[in-house]
Amino acid sequence: MLKVFKEYANLNRSLHNLLTVQFFVQLINVSFIAILPLYMKTEGYSDAQYAHFTFYRYFGILILALFLGMYIKGRKVIPMFYVAAIGIPFFALLILFAVQIHSNTLLIIAHLLWGMTYTFIQIPILPYILRNVPVEKQTFAISLNFATWSIASITGSLIIAIFNKIDPVFFNEHNLLLGISSISFLSIYFVARISKKEHVPTANVKRETFREYDWGTILPALLPTTIFAIGAGFIVPFMGLFFANVHHVKTSTFSFMNFLTAVLVTLVAMYVPVIKSKFGFQKAIPTTQSFAIIALILMATTEYYNHLSFAVFIAGTFFLLRQPLMSMAVPMTLEITMKYVGEKNREIVSGLSSAIWSGAACISAIGFGIFRHLNISYVNIFFITAVLYSIAVALYKILLRNYDKKVKEGLIEEILVK
Numbered sequence: 001m002l003k004v005f006k007e008y009a010n011l012n013r014s015l016h017n018l019l020t021v022q023f024f025v026q027l028i029n030v031s032f033i034a035i036l037p038l039y040m041k042t043e044g045y046s047d048a049q050y051a052h053f054t055f056y057r058y059f060g061i062l063i064l065a066l067f068l069g070m071y072i073k074g075r076k077v078i079p080m081f082y083v084a085a086i087g088i089p090f091f092a093l094l095i096l097f098a099v100q101i102h103s104n105t106l107l108i109i110a111h112l113l114w115g116m117t118y119t120f121i122q123i124p125i126l127p128y129i130l131r132n133v134p135v136e137k138q139t140f141a142i143s144l145n146f147a148t149w150s151i152a153s154i155t156g157s158l159i160i161a162i163f164n165k166i167d168p169v170f171f172n173e174h175n176l177l178l179g180i181s182s183i184s185f186l187s188i189y190f191v192a193r194i195s196k197k198e199h200v201p202t203a204n205v206k207r208e209t210f211r212e213y214d215w216g217t218i219l220p221a222l223l224p225t226t227i228f229a230i231g232a233g234f235i236v237p238f239m240g241l242f243f244a245n246v247h248h249v250k251t252s253t254f255s256f257m258n259f260l261t262a263v264l265v266t267l268v269a270m271y272v273p274v275i276k277s278k279f280g281f282q283k284a285i286p287t288t289q290s291f292a293i294i295a296l297i298l299m300a301t302t303e304y305y306n307h308l309s310f311a312v313f314i315a316g317t318f319f320l321l322r323q324p325l326m327s328m329a330v331p332m333t334l335e336i337t338m339k340y341v342g343e344k345n346r347e348i349v350s351g352l353s354s355a356i357w358s359g360a361a362c363i364s365a366i367g368f369g370i371f372r373h374l375n376i377s378y379v380n381i382f383f384i385t386a387v388l389y390s391i392a393v394a395l396y397k398i399l400l401r402n403y404d405k406k407v408k409e410g411l412i413e414e415i416l417v418k
Contacts, residue, residue, distance in 0.1 A: 004274055007140050014195040015133065015141060018125070019148050021085055021194075024187035025121055026152035028092050031180045034258055035160060036095070037241050038251050039173030043099055047241055051369030054237055056108045058365065060115020061122070061358035068123045069351015076198045077124035078191070085187040087117030092181040096174060115358065123350050126338060130346060132199050139273045143331040147269035150327065153262030156180060160255035173251060201343065213345055220402070221340050222352055224395035225333070229357045231388030233364025234381050235296070239319070242378045246303050247312040257316055264324040272331045281336055282400050285329045289393045292325035293386050300382035333396065336403050339412050 037050045072080070091114035098106035125145060133141040159180065163171035235242075243249040243257070268275075275284050299318035302311045341349045371381050406412045 004271060007137070007273070008144055008270065011137060011141060011144065012133065014193075015129070015144075017190045017193040018081065018128070019145055020190040021081055021187040022121060022125065022145060022148045023152050023155075024184040024190075025084060025088050025118070026149045027156050028088055028181055028184050029118075030149065030153045030258070030262075031156040031160065031177060032092065032095075033237055034156065034240055034255060035173045035251055036099075036177065037238070038244060039096075039177065040099055041241075041244075042173065043102070045099075047238075047245075047372040048369040050241075051238070051365045051372070053104075053107050053111055055362050055365040055369075057111040057115045058233075058358040058361035060112040061119050062115075062355050062362060063112075064116050064119045065123060065351045065355035065358060066348075067351070068119050069348045069354070072124050072127060072351075073347040074200060076200055077128050078194055078196065078198050080120040080124050081191045081194070082188070084117055084121035085191045086185075087120070088114060089181050089184040089187070091117060092184070093178070096177055096181070100174065119354060123354050126334065126350050127347050128198070130338060130343075131201060139276060139331070139335060142335050143269055143272040146272075146327070146331045146334070147266050150262040150265035150269060154259055154266060157255045157257075157259030157262060161252050161259060164252040164255065168252070213348055214341070217341050218345055218349060218352070221337050221399060222349065222356060224392040224399060225337065225353060226356050226360065227388050227392035227395065229360035230364055231385040231392070232357075233361040234368055234385045237361070237365065238368055238378075242382075243312075243315070243319075246306050246378055247315055249312065257319060261320050261323045264320065265327045268324045268328045269331060272328065275328065276332055281332055281403065285332050285336075285400065286393050286397055288325050288328045289389065289396070292322050292329075293389045293393070295322035295325060296382060296389070297386050300379045300386075303377055303379040336400070340399070340403050340406065342411075 037047075040050050040053075068080075091110050094110035095107065095114065098104075098110050126142070129141045129145060130138060160176050163176060240254055243254050249257075279287075295318040299315050299322060302315040302318075305311050337353070338346055338349065368381065403412070
């Protein structure tokens with residue numbers, strides 16, 4: 001394990017600075033996912049209303065994702081990181097202000113603009129890594145990029161749990177999110193520390209029209225991502241509501257659960273290069289995803305017996321297991337997808353991936369709001385996700401077989417980490 005961490009430490013300093021920017025962005029992201037619905041609940045908003053406003057956040061990402069994915073081909077992307085570093089904390093503060101004054105119009109605008117500025121780091125970051133990191137270190141770079149989400153979760157959960165426990169009145173959901181958003185303006189400093197000597201490929205710089213991309217390769221590569229994204233949209237933004245409404249878990253307790261989960265996610269994400277080397281994509285991806293689905297089902301079914309005192313402990317246990325298991329596969333699926341589609345298609349695939357996740361989240365947010373409005377239970381909503389996840393796992397198995405064929409044909413350079 002020590003050798004693995006040395007590999008991360010030896011990555012380029014500019015990459016470390018960029019991932020620090022990503023950390024601050026994700027600190028806002030995970031904190032808002034965790035306790036914004038709880039804050040809005042205290043302000044009188046319903047589950048359905050929260051889901052409605054969340055829709056605009058993802059819709060904002062969807063608006064720019066495809067265009068930005070096509071635009072960045074053959075262009076430097078570092079200037080775009082400034083847009084994210086400034087815009088994301090600012091519009092996060094605007095969301096809080098809109099909730100406080102109960103302005104639905106401003107809340108829609110703030111969510112929309114937050115989503116749009118989020119694309120300026122979410123879409124260019126993977127192409128930046130693949131352009132500027134040597135092939136033998138790309139698995140480490142992609143894994144560390146993914147791990148910033150869980151590292152931010154650890155930090156955010158600690159901040160929320162500790163301060164809310166100290167003084168739940170002063171350090172309420174609003175003030176905690178206000179402080180986290182303000183701190184995240186530090187990301188501007190770290191963007192400025194990224195080396196301006198950015199490598200932009202000179203080969204294949206022609207910006208193809210929409211028709212000229214390899215859609216026969218792109219669409220099968222993105223299909224399992226699409227199914228996963230729709231399923232995730234039904235559960236990830238609303239997990240706090242599940243534990244609050246079904247098991248009556250307090251904010252500080254749920255934040256501590258998020259902290260424990262994030263620690264596990266960080267550890268497994270950092271260890272992904274070794275898992276890839278030992279088991280290969282063919283075994284590692286579907287196995288971890290399948291166990292995660294089982295954990296989700298067992299967690300969801302606690303709603304059937306939530307009146308029993310031990311139900312919350314079972315739900316919490318499988319919550320802690322589900323996310324690390326599912327997250328373990330993400331850096332590997334990102335890597336095979338980007339390599340499978342080839343250099344010509346990477347930028348647009350990055351844009352399409354964000355568009356898919358955002359579009360799916362929009363659909364799921366609307367669906368979740370309708371389901372809750374109709375008083376459909378959380379367990380049944382989570383069962384829908386489990387079915388969608390199972391379909392996606394089967395599709396990934398097909399993609400993995402095709403990926404292996406490309407490797408054998410010499411179309412993909414595959415380096416295993418020892």
